[in-house]
Amino acid sequence: MIGQLFEPGFFTNGAVHTALIVGAVVAVISACVGVFTVIRSQAFAGHSLSDLGTTGGSASFLAGASNPLWGFVIAALAGAGLIELLGARRRSDRDLATGIVLGAALGLSALFLYLDTSHSSTTGVSTTILFGSLFVLDPSMIPAAVALTVVALALLAGSYRMLLLSSLSPELAAARGIRVRLIGALYLVALGLAVALASLTIGALLSTALLIGPPATALRLSKQPAVAILAAALIGVLATWLGILLAYDSYNWPPLGHGWPVSFLIVALIFSFYLLTELPTRLLRTLRPNRQPLANAGPEP
Amino acid sequence: MFSTLMINTWLAATIVAVVAGSVGFFAVLRGSAFAAHALPQGAFAGAAGASLLGLNTILGLGVFSVLGALAISLLGKRGRHDAVTALTLVLMLGLGALFLSFSVEYAPEVYSLLFGEILGVSRGDLLPIALLGAASVLAIVALYRPLLLSSVMRDSGEARGLNSRTLEVCFLLVLALATSATIPVVGAFLMFSLMIAPAGSARTLTANPLTALGLSILIALATVWIAVAAAYETNWPIGFYVGTLGAAGYVLARARQAWQIRGHGHLVVAEQA
DSSP states (O other): OHHHHSOTTTTTOHHHHHHHHHHHHHHHHHHHHHHHHHHTTOHHHHHHHHHHHHHHHHHHHHTTOSOTHHHHHHHHHHHHHHHHHHOOSSHHHHHHHHHHHHHHHHHHHHHHHHHHHHHHOOTTHHHHHHHOOTTOOOGGGHHHHHHHHHHHHHHHHHTHHHHHHHHHOHHHHHHTTOOHHHHHHHHHHHHHHHHHHHHHHHOHHHHHHHHHHHHHHHHHHOOOHHHHHHHHHHHHHHHHHHHHHHHHHGGGSSSTTOOOOHHHHHHHHHHHHHHHHHHHHHHHHHHOGGGSOGGGSOOOO | OOSHHHHHHHHHHHHHHHHHHHHHHHHHHTTOHHHHHHHHHHHHHHHHHHHHHTOOHHHHHHHHHHHHHHHHHHHSBTTBOHHHHHHHHHHHHHHHHHHHHHOSTTHHHHHHHHHOOGGGOOHHHHHHHHHHHHHHHHHHHHTHHHHHHHHHOHHHHHHTTOOHHHHHHHHHHHHHHHHHHHHHHHOHHHHHHHHHHHHHHHHHHOSOHHHHHHHHHHHHHHHHHHHHHHHHHHOOOHHHHHHHHHHHHHHHHHHHHHHHHHHHHHHHHHHHO
């Protein structure tokens, strides 16, 4: 049974080892940051910052830098600053500011990719930037990436209580003397760092998936933030490891000899976890409409 | 620049600008910027799937953007769609990665689906854009009043018997329609910038909804026309010009607004004196 589940070589393959470790680390960090992203309804900013990271990455490719890490980080931080600067207090205006910054960044990406491909003719660079892959990772980037991760997590841990209060109720936080705008800006910096590193190591697609999917699922299971962070980390690691295992096994699936992309498998698992927690509550609500409070019953015909 | 070869490009650009300006106005007003990004970008997976099965690209784009719109509006909670939008987007992109991995020859076309190929529009491309574009503009005209009411004052709209949930589904379907028509020509990224930036600038410049809608279309037209001309002259991708011009326009509009507020402050002081 175990032998059938784990194809031969799974535990001895070096690339798989790296992917398992890196995937788990990114999943845990994304869970910590992502619970706040979901509470604060900043999924769009989280997704945009990972796209911005790739803009920085393509800029550093173009400039001939051997290590795209700083390109990713600088672009994501600049993007976080611009979103904060342009964004007003209302939620819809914040999304508009995010959209403007993202639009400009995608335009720059188009230019960098065009200049890059016309000089070095690297086809498929747009797909790499869109999806990324877990199985290609440069070990020389690891020390700097770890240091930046520590910075992001320290920002979160240092402002945990203030961040939580200003995320759940900005008015109450302001009344207690918390500088909500400053906390929001610090949070965007942490988000930018975490997302830039995630999109560099596992690609923009998986970065968004791990940032939003497991936290959204966990917040449906528990309203306690600390419990939700723990559950999100567990769900994220489980989805990542299962996805990597399935991708490794998929060489024996039809069509034979062609592996299924690991990013698709992880995303599919994350989405099904979310549906598993979402659908039962919806079904209960439709099956027992009389349990609804009177206020929602609607006007008399 | 105005040769017969370029006529189709100018026509396509004009149609796309009118569609993006009008649909984008409501996308910005309703705070649906994320959906305006997710539907075009995710729909490309449909094109990849259609090419894998040997079907029409626009059909694939249409099916995927409609499914995406339904998933976002049905799974989302009242007024909070962002997490569901992100999940729908990554699922669609994941499916795109799966389809792409099975088809070898398709990969180079991804670039044009994302970044557009407006300098190579054929007469055959023009017809579906014109038809689907006209349909989405007509839908916006038909839904104008209820959409406006439910976007600006949701509660008052509901009190007058508007179902904001149904309206949300309708609006996202219009967005999907506009998306699938325009992506093959202008690309997913360009369509997104063209929907958000001009509408954002227009809304900053005026508070009157009808003026803002007209201004949004005008700014979109100006952006696209300048971008086509610049892309033709420099051979750089048109998406670069649309993205940066749009953002620059928005920053200018915000600067004008800030300057006006300060100007009014002076006015008040002068009157008091």
